[in-house]
Amino acid sequence: MYTPSLEKLSSELSRLPGIGPKTALRLSYFILRSPKDYVTALSEALVDVKNKVKLCEKCYSYTEQVLCRICLDPNRDNNLLCIVENPSDIPQIDSSGAFKGRYHVLHGVISPMEGISPRDLKIEPLFKRVQASKGTEDQINEVVLALDADLEGDTTALYIAKTLKTYDINVTRIAHGIPIGGDIDYIDHRTLGRALENRVQI
């Protein structure tokens, strides 16, 4: 039996990505049957995440302090900066163990189709950050663009590279190609084309 409160909870939950009306209702009943302690902890966690999490003043990743954990880490290479689309990309790249530099989060990519221009992203702060480092011992010498291999990723990479090259620094982009264990027979033409463009000496 639905009640106004159950209906309200279901309708809010169904706005979450991947949650349809049926799942939303099932979750609502689960919450209703749960001990009050759990429901209080859940509602506090929801409010806390919104109130406490903010953007790092340096790299624009998420933090609950002024600067994030990575910006505060003294054991990272200040001369190397990796550009990512979202904060969630950072742990992905970090867990590869192949990157020990700093990060900068754009919070999206340029998309004329969706009306997203460079001004809607953290691109200007990136240019300022690179410029401000010039001549200091923490000078950024290389910017690595770790963006998706799609139209928006390509557009954004080109836009950033064009400006950064005028600052006389090395701009690179992560290679795209055949996944480890991948079979050439099953790779699409565009991926194979990109893999050939990005071929390396062995």
Ligand SMILES: [Zn+2]
């Ligand atoms: Zn940071």
